[in-house]
Amino acid sequence: MPDQIMDEAPALPHVSHTRLSTWLDCPKKYEYSYVLEAEEDGTSVPLVFGSAIHEAVAAFFEGLKAKAPLILDEVHAAFERAFADEVYVAETMGCPMEWGDTNFEETVEKGQKMLACFVDKVDRDLDVMHTEYAFDVKTAEGCVLKGFMDCVVRTGENSYKIIELKTAKRTYTQDRLLYDLQPTVYIAALREIVPEADKIEFEYWLLMKTKEPDLKILPVVRNAGDLQELKDTIRGYLLGISTGAFPRRRGWLCDYCGYAKACRASCDQPQSQQAADPC
Ligand code: SF4
CATH class of the missing domain: 3.90.320 (Lambda Exonuclease; Chain A)
Incomplete structure (x- = not known):
């Protein structure tokens, strides 16, 4: 392959x-x-959260591939780094975060709990x-x-x-x-x-x-x-996109x-x- x-x-x-x-x-x-590549009204927390979780899980899978799986602290660090980076980019690029009834700290805590579950349950073989x-x-x-x-x-x-x-x-x-x-x-x-x-x-x-x-x-x-x-x-x-309708x-x-x-x-x-x- x-x-x-x-x-x-x-x-x-x-x-x-x-x-x-x-x-x-x-x-x-x-x-x-x-087509117009327009800016969205704001940046949704689930989008940025999901992307940071993905980055942490990708780092874990890379570790499995190298036969050196990351420990939980390393997975958490990858998540927090990715989340902080994406929030910073959103806030500085004119597409502010739409926090709603949550905030940065709560969201990081939730991600850490979810990743602890992932690391606990994932098949390491x-x-x-x-x-x-x-x-x-x-x-x-x-x-x-x-x-x-x-x-x-x-x-x-x-x-x-x-x-x-x-x-x-x-x-x-x-x-x-x-x-x-x-x-x-x-x-x-x-x-x-x-x-x-x-x-x-x-x-x-x-x-x-x-x-x-x-x-x-x-x-x-x-x-x-x-x-x-x-x-x-x-x-x-x-056919649809070629008509511009x-x-x-x-x-x-x-x-x-x-x-x-x-x-x-x-x-x-x-x-x-x-x-x-x-x-
Ligand atoms: S009609 Fe389409 S573009 Fe307009 S708000 Fe609804 S989903 Fe968005």
Whole structure:
């Protein structure tokens, strides 16, 4: 299995599971994020928190790969450093943290408890091949599938498992496990990278933000029909973005959308200004 697959001439459209999911959730949000590259209204604590937890877990997996697993204090230090750095960047780049009813210290304490649970429960015999594995794969649909796999482990001579760590308040629903695009995209990509693989598995590792943290391991299965459906979705996405039509999809996601203010304001402008606005 190659260390990294990087396309030398990425002139083709770039597709990732986040781009696909954002476009499916709300094309207008996709436009703000990927076409206009607009700043979000603020920086959500869960986003920065999840990213810092990821960094700490990646450091732990790297230690496993080197057969020198980090101790808990080192994992905590990696988390605190990453969290402090991201908060600093958010606050100084004009995208302030939206602390709500929490604060820096409380959030760090919560992260430390969750990571203690992770370090306690994680299987230290994992045969870690890659962490933060960047993939960059040309597809038959005429695009480049890109992303980062949190961790790829070897499970046999020619079989692999992708582990994707998430932080969550609640466990995933059956619908999400059945239809979520991330496992489908990652399995499709790894099949392209290692076509001779006998078996490719995928697991979500949910590090629960519950009062008593927990680590839940949720295996996800995808079959040939799911991979075919992904190709259909990619074709639809490529056609959709090429037309430049990005309608709003109003719904509960609007409450959590980082572009909610811009989205509303662009339609509250006088009609004379709207003529020059894509709204
Ligand atoms: S506020 Fe709602 S409709 Fe507007 S971009 Fe965000 S998700 Fe889409």
